[in-house]
Amino acid sequence: MIPRLRLQAIQKAFGATRALRGVSLEVASGEVHALIGENGAGKSTLMKILSGAYQADSGTIEFEGQPFAPRNPHHARKCGIAMIYQELTLAPHLSVEENIVLGDEPSKFGWLDTRQRQESVRKALAELHSESIPLEIPVNRLTIAQQQIVEIARALLGQPRVLIMDEPTSSLTSVDTEHLFAVIRRLRERGVSIVYISHFLEECQRVCDRFTVLRDGETVANGDMKSADLNQIIRLMVGRDMSELYPKTPHQPGKPLLEVRSLAGHSKPRSVSLTLREGEIIGIAGLIGSGRTETLRAIFGLDSVSQGEVVIGNKTRTRTSPSRRLREGVGLLSENRKEEGLMLNRSLADNLTATRYGPVATCGFISAARQNRAARDWIQRLDVKAQHPEQRIVELSGGNQQKIAVGRLLHHDARILLLDEPTRGIDVGSKAQIYRLIGELAAQGKAIIFVSSYLPELLGVCDTIAVMCRGVLSAARPVAEWDEHAIIASAIGRGEGDLAA
Amino acid sequence: MNGSRLWQRLLNAAGPILGLVVVLGLFALNPDVRPSVFSGGNFKLILVQTVIVAIGALGMTLIIVSGGIDLSVGSLVAFGTVVGAKLLEAGYSPAVTGLLVILCGAAIGAVNGGMIAGLRLLPFIITLGTMGILRGTAKWIAGNQVVHASETSSLMFLMERKNPSEFLPLPAGVWLALALALLMSVLLQRTVFGRHIFAIGSNEATARLCGVRVQWTKLCTYTVAGAFFGLSGLLQMTRLGEGDPTGAVSLELDIIAAVVIGGASLNGGVGSIWGSVLGALVMAVLRNGLGQTDMGNYLQEIIIGCVIILAVGLDKWRQSRLRAAG
Incomplete structure (x- = not known):
């Protein structure tokens, strides 16, 4: 035939x-x-x-x-x-x-x-x-x-x-x-x-x-x-052995870093409560449009908050701005790499250092040489395939662009990382590297919220998972208590154990 | 790797320089024009003619790199000349007058920026509005006629061409423009404020995500730019010795053309101070050289229009070639 x-x-x-x-x-x-x-x-x-x-x-x-x-x-x-x-x-x-x-x-x-x-x-x-x-x-x-x-x-x-x-x-x-x-x-x-x-x-x-x-x-x-x-x-x-797609780096949750209490935005989210500890990875699952992205944006000060509280360390500061959140050590990875996450026509070095010029500047004057050195360092550590730090980021593949976007949070030395769909549209090799990186960050005591629509990675990477349904976040439960079926059931509002406030 | 980067930098700088060389080369080919264009005195004249556009281009570069535009510059310059002349008329000292005109420009820039940032409106529309408002106010203050600056003598040195047939000495305004260009290029390339302007122009959403105070930075950008436009107005007044509310019409378009010839993108995120200065020089050389040929005024305008399109088209083509090679 x-x-x-x-x-x-x-x-x-x-x-x-x-x-x-x-x-x-x-x-x-x-x-x-x-x-x-x-x-x-x-x-x-x-x-x-x-x-x-x-x-x-x-x-x-x-x-x-x-x-x-x-x-x-x-x-x-x-x-x-x-x-x-x-x-x-x-x-x-x-x-x-x-x-x-x-x-x-x-x-x-x-x-x-x-x-x-x-x-x-x-x-x-x-x-x-x-x-x-x-x-x-x-x-x-x-x-x-x-x-x-x-x-x-x-x-x-x-x-x-x-x-x-x-x-x-x-x-x-x-x-x-x-x-x-x-x-x-x-x-x-x-x-x-x-x-x-x-x-x-x-x-x-x-x-x-x-x-x-x-x-x-x-x-x-x-x-x-x-x-x-x-x-x-x-x-x-x-073309090589991938030891494991979801490598486990041992990490131990410590004292609470971020506490969110009944947070609500103007239309979404409606009610979100969670506690994030040092060295902990919380996964948030849910349908697109359920308010996951809006939750991260409200915590980060990008979207306005109508009710509730956000406590970081011991300070309650709910109505805030991204610049203040960045100073508090919170970093957000946008789900939309091309339209929000990166300045596509700027260089790798500019994109990497955009939130923190301190280490590459003297008396307020930025040194291009030091900026490039810092960028080269991250390029090497994150295994980014790029020619040089001054290359424009639009010339990189999706996976490498995403590594730069994550690298910005690392350069900023954020201790609370809000990751919105960090592996969307990137290849398996880069995905595995990002999973490993998330594990390593948790082992260093950083706290991570991981939003994803891809359930295997949530189940593979996170310590606890909470599910968002129509703007309401369920209580986070240990990953061992979840499977894909249970997550989907909660996401469409049929979960039995929904403890949502 | 390093070689290709050097090559890229050279190419980036080469655009406007090449434009300047080509324009000068064309005048060199014409034996009627050559002696009068290529003389020290004429070069001095060209530089003096460049100063006003160049200083405006310094401010406009900031605005265009941030992804904005300012159409009110011509009106603001005319307004500045009138205010300056009126202040001198009222007996203020030249130094105070100069300072007040510059501050006045900054204040108007702040109003533009404040509306753009505060109301989140398009710069094109806001400055189209202030363009009319400023022109009208200038005419109103001036009583619809030219205001003669009674005493400009101690400001005259800024634009006065001593020894007009020789290249040196250059008037203080030329040196002032050069010094300011140096200052602004450091500001734009080496400071956090400058990087934030680039970030906003490149992608406003990313800038916000990265903690840039977008609206505040915009306000500052238009304010700084306004101070430069005020200075342009001051220089215009000292050069002409009068405040003319109907002068400097469509000067903003010359300035925008200079910035764009200098390699900036009207989409924002791309541009350089030295490119804009060279762009201003290209425009001045063109006007000066064409003015010395016997072709009609209408032909000059057509040629200048073609040159702008050609320069920007070439630049686009060069960029895409660069991208394909990289």
């Missing part, structure tokens, strides 16, 4: 960098195929070639047995290959309906054909069992999960036979992920082939039929996903 898609010996170089050195990939019709690899392994380059954004230097692509060379993304889409990017590409102010038909508006003599538009949009959403999404409202008022459905609907409009999904679950909660998987299964039943790119191997195993592993621009393995050994796959991806 002819495979839907067959790529052989694809090569692509950018200047001196050989991004792809010989990639082969075969996807059958109606198959969900996991494409696995660390950041920088060449997955996105490969997908950009497949979707027409780049042209391969050498190698062959066959699409349903015919040689295929997409000239541009529009051409690829017309031929039946559609791509859904990790960063959603919707126009925020346009309506759901307008977004779905964008670029392909049904028209008669240049006039929009609104009736046909509505009909095809309804049909696309119905296929996804998402008729509940209203058509007229601007997409920026939808949740991330709904926006993704809109994006998929847009891809479906072109009747694709191959759908490429890049990290589709990276910003989804467990419940939304389940919904997405149901959608993927329905598409598979209709014979659509799906190339599924993800760092979440457990998810790949659940939804994918086969896998291909890329490393350093080469295909290193492929096989059946269901029966695959995940540790083996990780070894293939990383």
Whole structure:
């Protein structure tokens, strides 16, 4: 039987960098195929070639047995290959309906054909069992999960036979992920082939039929996903033995550092109480939109507080500002690396030292040499892959950018670290390094709040876990008392032991 | 590694210098203009003509790096000339007058900055408003006519060209501008205040996250810049010997052009003091040189417009090449 898609010996170089050195990939019709690899392994380059954004230097692509060379993304889409990017590409102010038909508006003599538009949009959403999404409202008022459905609907409009999904679950909660998987299964039943790119191997195993592993621009393995050994796959991806994904550094909770009492913001959170001790890692789970991020921001003084108290050390100072919190030794890692976490067009050194110039300045005058020396030190200690401290941070990969963002808290020497989705969208190798770092920080007596939507990492890294549901945080319980099922149950408000105030 | 960094720095500095060389080179090619452009006395004239735009550009660089813009500069300069002339008329000493005009600029800058920071409104709109308000107030104070500065003699030294056919001695205003440029480049590159301006322009959300007092820093930025615009007004008055409420129209656009030719980005987060000073020089050389050709005024304006677009376009292209190479 002819495979839907067959790529052989694809090569692509950018200047001196050989991004792809010989990639082969075969996807059958109606198959969900996991494409696995660390950041920088060449997955996105490969997908950009497949979707027409780049042209391969050498190698062959066959699409349903015919040689295929997409000239541009529009051409690829017309031929039946559609791509859904990790960063959603919707126009925020346009309506759901307008977004779905964008670029392909049904028209008669240049006039929009609104009736046909509505009909095809309804049909696309119905296929996804998402008729509940209203058509007229601007997409920026939808949740991330709904926006993704809109994006998929847009891809479906072109009747694709191959759908490429890049990290589709990276910003989804467990419940939304389940919904997405149901959608993927329905598409598979209709014979659509799906190339599924993800760092979440457990998810790949659940939804994918086969896998291909890329490393350093080469295909290193492929096989059946269901029966695959995940540790083996990780070894293939990383090319070295990963002793353990969640390394445990022994640490012992000490005296309380941060106490939050019935904290409420203006809309979220509604009630948060917790006590964080030296050398303790508290995990906060919950659905996106449940108020986890807002809780961290309220503690840090970025969002205003309407009720409750925040006690740090012995001082109660609830209404405050980030600059004062930083002086008190509190650091916040933003969930939104690109829009809030980093100054993308500034250098690594500037980003690392932005909260604390003291060690790199004399009498208020900053020394570039000392700033670079400090940055070089962190680059080495955090194993950041960068050329030099004055490199602009936008040139780094996601994992390395995140290490710099975490490095800023370390340079600041924060003793209370509020980490909001610290591993979102970064590769397994960097994730493992960040987990190890969190453990080491706790061992040094730092106190950490770890917000995440990815339950295995919460269960692997934290000492205690509390669950946020509709703005209310449950009591923190030791991690041994939790499993994924119990966390999800609490997150959707069905937990039995919710001791929320 | 170090080589590529040096190369990058050189390239960054080279942009505006290259612009200056090209502009001078074009005038050198024309035998009619060459002798009159390339003379010590004319270079002195160019420098004097640069001073007012350059000092304004020092303030504007801070604002543009912070991601803002100030459209009220031309009006503020005219307002400054009128206030200065009126103060002299009222018998204040030149030193006190000078100080008051600069303070007046700072105060107006603070009002601009205060509204931008306090009301969280767009700088473009706020300063568009103050542009009209200041122009009107200047005309009102001046009674709709030019105010003759009765006694500018002891301020005259700032812009006076002694020995006009020789390059030296340069008037004090040129040295003042150079000294201020040095001061501001240290402020912008080496102090925490300067880094905070860059941080706000690069990404305001990150700046807030990093504990920068964003609104306060903006207020300070517009206030400092306002002092520079006031100084520009003072120099304008001493140069012309009068306060003209209808003068310096669209001076802000010349200043913005100088800053942008100097490599700054209107999106904020990018820019340098020396680039802006060179940008001001490029504008002055262009005007001076074109003024000495026999082409019509309208052609000069067209050429200057093209040069601005060309300079910024080249810069964009250079940056993207740099990025691709890095």
